[in-house]
Amino acid sequence: MNNKNIAIIAIIIIIIAAIGIYAFSASSSPDKSKLRISTTTSLEDTGLLKEVEAAFEKKYPGVDVQVVSGGTGIALQYGQRGDVDLMLVHDKKREEEFIKNGTGTNRTEFAYNYFWIVGPSNDPAGIKGLNATEAFKKIAQEGQANPDQVKFVSRGDESGTHSREKKIWNDSKVGYKNVTNSSWYLESGKGMGDTLLVANEKNAYTLSDSGTFLSYTKDGKISLVPLITSGKALLNVYAAIPINPDKHPKTNIEAAQNFVDFLVSPEGQAIIGKYGQEKYGQPLFTPVPTNPLPSLITPLVSVSSPA
Amino acid sequence: MANEIIGAVEQAIYLIVTLNPELIEITIRSLYISLSATLIASLISIPIGGVIYYYEFHGKRTLINLIQTLYSVPTVIVGLFLFLLISQRGPLANLNLLFTPEGMIIGQVLLILPILIGFTVTALIGVSNQIKELAIALGANAYQTIITIIKEARYAIMGAVILAFGRAISEVGVAILIGGNIRGFTRVFTTTISLETSKGNIELSIALGFILLAIALIINLMLNYLQGRE
Amino acid sequence: MMHIVELEKIYKNYEKLQVLKNINMKIKRSTSTALVGPTGSGKTVLLRLINLLEKPSSGTVYFEGINANASSNASLKIRRQMGMVFQKPLAFKGNVYDNVAFGLKIRGDKKDIKARVKETLETIGLKGYENRNALKLSGGETQRLALARAMITNPKLLLLDEPTANLDPISTKKMEDLILEINSERETTLIMTTHDLSQGQKLANRMIILNDGHILQSGKPDEIFRKPKNKFVADFVGIENIMNGEAEEIGDGLVSIKTDSINIITVTEKRGSVNLSIRPDEITISKEKVKTSARNVIQGIVEEIVDTGSLIRLIINAGELFTVFITRESLTELEISIGTPVWMNFKVSAVHVF
Ligand SMILES: Nc1ncnc2c1ncn2[C@@H]1O[C@H](COP(=O)(O)OP(=O)(O)OP(=O)(O)O)[C@@H](O)[C@H]1O
Numbered sequence: 001m002n003n004k005n006i007a008i009i010a011i012i013i014i015i016i017a018a019i020g021i022y023a024f025s026a027s028s029s030p031d032k033s034k035l036r037i038s039t040t041t042s043l044e045d046t047g048l049l050k051e052v053e054a055a056f057e058k059k060y061p062g063v064d065v066q067v068v069s070g071g072t073g074i075a076l077q078y079g080q081r082g083d084v085d086l087m088l089v090h091d092k093k094r095e096e097e098f099i100k101n102g103t104g105t106n107r108t109e110f111a112y113n114y115f116w117i118v119g120p121s122n123d124p125a126g127i128k129g130l131n132a133t134e135a136f137k138k139i140a141q142e143g144q145a146n147p148d149q150v151k152f153v154s155r156g157d158e159s160g161t162h163s164r165e166k167k168i169w170n171d172s173k174v175g176y177k178n179v180t181n182s183s184w185y186l187e188s189g190k191g192m193g194d195t196l197l198v199a200n201e202k203n204a205y206t207l208s209d210s211g212t213f214l215s216y217t218k219d220g221k222i223s224l225v226p227l228i229t230s231g232k233a234l235l236n237v238y239a240a241i242p243i244n245p246d247k248h249p250k251t252n253i254e255a256a257q258n259f260v261d262f263l264v265s266p267e268g269q270a271i272i273g274k275y276g277q278e279k280y281g282q283p284l285f286t287p288v289p290t291n292p293l294p295s296l297i298t299p300l301v302s303v304s305s306p307a
Numbered sequence: 308m309a310n311e312i313i314g315a316v317e318q319a320i321y322l323i324v325t326l327n328p329e330l331i332e333i334t335i336r337s338l339y340i341s342l343s344a345t346l347i348a349s350l351i352s353i354p355i356g357g358v359i360y361y362y363e364f365h366g367k368r369t370l371i372n373l374i375q376t377l378y379s380v381p382t383v384i385v386g387l388f389l390f391l392l393i394s395q396r397g398p399l400a401n402l403n404l405l406f407t408p409e410g411m412i413i414g415q416v417l418l419i420l421p422i423l424i425g426f427t428v429t430a431l432i433g434v435s436n437q438i439k440e441l442a443i444a445l446g447a448n449a450y451q452t453i454i455t456i457i458k459e460a461r462y463a464i465m466g467a468v469i470l471a472f473g474r475a476i477s478e479v480g481v482a483i484l485i486g487g488n489i490r491g492f493t494r495v496f497t498t499t500i501s502l503e504t505s506k507g508n509i510e511l512s513i514a515l516g517f518i519l520l521a522i523a524l525i526i527n528l529m530l531n532y533l534q535g536r537e
Numbered sequence: 538m539m540h541i542v543e544l545e546k547i548y549k550n551y552e553k554l555q556v557l558k559n560i561n562m563k564i565k566r567s568t569s570t571a572l573v574g575p576t577g578s579g580k581t582v583l584l585r586l587i588n589l590l591e592k593p594s595s596g597t598v599y600f601e602g603i604n605a606n607a608s609s610n611a612s613l614k615i616r617r618q619m620g621m622v623f624q625k626p627l628a629f630k631g632n633v634y635d636n637v638a639f640g641l642k643i644r645g646d647k648k649d650i651k652a653r654v655k656e657t658l659e660t661i662g663l664k665g666y667e668n669r670n671a672l673k674l675s676g677g678e679t680q681r682l683a684l685a686r687a688m689i690t691n692p693k694l695l696l697l698d699e700p701t702a703n704l705d706p707i708s709t710k711k712m713e714d715l716i717l718e719i720n721s722e723r724e725t726t727l728i729m730t731t732h733d734l735s736q737g738q739k740l741a742n743r744m745i746i747l748n749d750g751h752i753l754q755s756g757k758p759d760e761i762f763r764k765p766k767n768k769f770v771a772d773f774v775g776i777e778n779i780m781n782g783e784a785e786e787i788g789d790g791l792v793s794i795k796t797d798s799i800n801i802i803t804v805t806e807k808r809g810s811v812n813l814s815i816r817p818d819e820i821t822i823s824k825e826k827v828k829t830s831a832r833n834v835i836q837g838i839v840e841e842i843v844d845t846g847s848l849i850r851l852i853i854n855a856g857e858l859f860t861v862f863i864t865r866e867s868l869t870e871l872e873i874s875i876g877t878p879v880w881m882n883f884k885v886s887a888v889h890v891f
């Protein structure tokens with residue numbers, strides 16, 4: 001290899017090193033302890049964590065919070081394998097499994113909100129005022145009778161929202177299997193945003209999280225309206241689970257527990273309660289201790305650190 | 308629909324022109340990770356490609372076929388494979404590579420190695436055998452001969468490197484599984500694009516898409532310039 | 538003195554195709570050898586074996602007395618003492634300077650590269666070509682570049698495969714002069730292949746005639762022209778008046794060779810079926826049968842008259858076809874035209890039997 005080639009490679013290496021140093025001079029902090037939080041994209045998407053993280057890091061300057069987001073499945077895997085210190089999830093059945101098999105130390109609920117059933121403002125199936133299961137049953141009936149007028153668009157992507165939708169179809173006795181074969185039932189196979197756009201285009205109903213819905217209406221991308229926005233079937237509870245240091249000794253349990261405590265502290269709860277007010281005109285979450293959960297669901301469980 | 312696109316493009320241009328800090332940060336990080344991966348993978352692949360090309364050995368054809376098969380391995384599979392290695396339950400947990408840019412670099416290196424090796428071999432085979440013999444006849448040893456052939460095939464190899472860089476910077480499987488899409492630490496073009504799109508924040512995605520295209524354009528112009536000088 | 542190259546019982550096969558058969562040759566230092574033979578006779582393969590680019594199927598190549606293919610390391614060392622110019626001119630990508638300097642750089646010989654490249658390019662007639670794109674040179678320039686690239690390392694042995702095959706007559710002349718100069722001034726041992734006998738004669742002090750993988754004859758060019766060992770060589774070197782017949786003793790130490798239609802008297806040890814040739818310039822022509830000291834006096838009829846410029850070539854049918862040269866004056870003096878009967882006279886010593 002001649003000198004010219006060596007020089008070229010050296011220059012490339014120097015450029016990359018320079019970029020690297022520049023890119024990490026701000027964020028690299030060797031003396032900070034890392035707190036890794038895994039969460040599903042749907043929570044990350046709302047932007048809430050960004051604000052909580054900033055406030056927490058202000059209070060605990062020695063901790064660098066890193067929020068890892070992926071699909072629901074992989075987010076749980078990260079916890080199961082001890083790759084993160086704390087999980088923020090909203091799937092009660094799986095959370096309880098985590099506690100049972102010893103992966104998580106405890107489960108602390110810190111916020112809740114509701115999935116919304118949204119649809120065209122003229123509400124062709126007439127579901128306004130019903131509860132979620134009744135509404136789904138009505139949509140199925142009207143859709144069957146009048147497939148040109150009444151339609152439903154599903155995400156169909158095995159996301160958390162999609163699995164909740166399936167559960168409601170089954171609870172309403174219509175049966176998820178039956179609706180998938182119907183002409184009034186459409187699957188977008190995409191994320192929430194795209195699904196809302198499709199529903200808007202088709203004048204159809206859909207199940208949405210409130211954050212995405214509000215963001216799309218605010219930008220004028222859709223003209224759908226929220227029709228049912230509460231009730232047990234639509235309740236979405238967010239909980240925090242620190243990973244058990246007995247099982248995964250490398251995890252940063254101290255910082256994890258601090259973060260959980262911060263979430264339920266008055267300061268943390270205030271952030272949660274206000275989040276979204278500015279951007280969407282209404283908050284996206286209800287903090288748990290100040291507004292106790294509706295009596296329909298299991299009472300709040302909040303266990304403090306075993307240490 | 309058309310208005311929406313125009314509006315989004317306008318905002319994207321606004322973000323770029325005003326040097327939006329998040330945009331700049333993600334751009335620099337993406338470039339750093341994918342350029343490093345491409346450089347490291349090139350330094351590994353080109354010599355390996357040279358050796359595979361130069362020596363006749365048993366199973367050479369099979370090996371080349373295997374490498375070519377690996378071109379189309381989904382990026383998620385590479386990400387998953389590496390994840391299982393470096394995760395806390397994996398054998399290489401102690402390296403603490405998960406959720407780090409370095410881990411992403413390694414993942415992208417693994418991802419583009421087959422393409423780089425395979426295309427290097429193809430590029431070298433494309434050089435006439437007479438050039439190889441000329442080098443040998445003039446007194447080159449095995450190493451010097453390989454270097455000579457690599458130089459003869461330099462533009463084809465450079466094309467392979469650019470292709471590999473393109474695959475690295477546009478992949479999402481490794482970036483999400485190994486990087487974890489941590490804001491300010493491992494978030495890159497592709498993970499941001501998929502995140503922002505699902506949030507309905509189309510402007511940032513489009514802006515990032517523009518920058519990706521611009522990078523591709525610059526690199527291709529560079530390659531054309533070099534080839535023009537040949 | 539030790540030979541620089543020696544080939545011993547070399548055979549070379551490609552699959553079932555036998556390309557070289559029992560090649561034995563010894564090349565003396567500072568000599569110039571021409572491998573001559575028709576297309577496909579194995580010249581290039583032989584040169585590649587000497588350059589150690591290929592290994593013989595059996596037999597041994599010695600360089601300065603040692604087995605040159607003993608190990609790849611030994612081969613490399615030996616190859617670095619040779620230079621090779623391929624039949625097809627070829628250049629590396631890059632400029633002329635990098636091409637010519639290649640051998641020096643590869644040998645780690647970094648001293649005065651610039652000056653040496655400059656000097657070599659001047660010798661070769663490519664002065665000032667350093668920064669030219671090597672791939673854009675003309676065929677003749679590339680050929681010279683190849684020679685420069687091979688000779689810059691001052692090889693002990695320079696191998697040239699058809700060095701003028703792609704050149705016009707002027708470039709050929711230049712290249713031939715260069716080759717002569719390299720051989721005489723640098724005392725480089727030369728082995729070259731050529732189709733062209735006269736080139737072999739001009740450039741080499743030894744010729745090896747190759748056909749179908751065999752060495753048919755080797756020796757000084759003169760010797761080969763005068764005394765071809767067999768009919769193939771004779772035909773190939775362009776000897777005229779070749780015939781064959783039965784050799785019989787006729788007393789006085791003389792031998793009569795009976796062809797199908799005539800008798801030719803000569804002196805030879807050979808008996809039975811033999812080939813013979815008669816050098817055209819040793820045949821004289823007369824209109825009438827004259828008394829001369831020539832033992833062979835044969836009548837024939839002029840069949841063809843060809844003006845070759847300085848001399849006139851006559852084809853005379855005497856049962857066998859003879860080629861004879863006469864001057865223009867003789868042609869008019871003797872009033873020869875097509876169909877004229879003439880007498881041919883030549884001495885016993887003009888006949889070469891093989
Ligand atoms: N690598 C090879 N594989 C198979 N056959 C070969 C190979 N190299 C040469 N030959 C054959 O060996 C014979 C001799 O070839 P060679 O190139 O030595 O001929 P040559 O005397 O140099 O002819 P020319 O004057 O046309 O260059 C030819 O019949 C050729 O086809």
Ligand SMILES: [Mg+2]
Nearest residue numbers: 580581624698
């Ligand atoms: Mg040849």
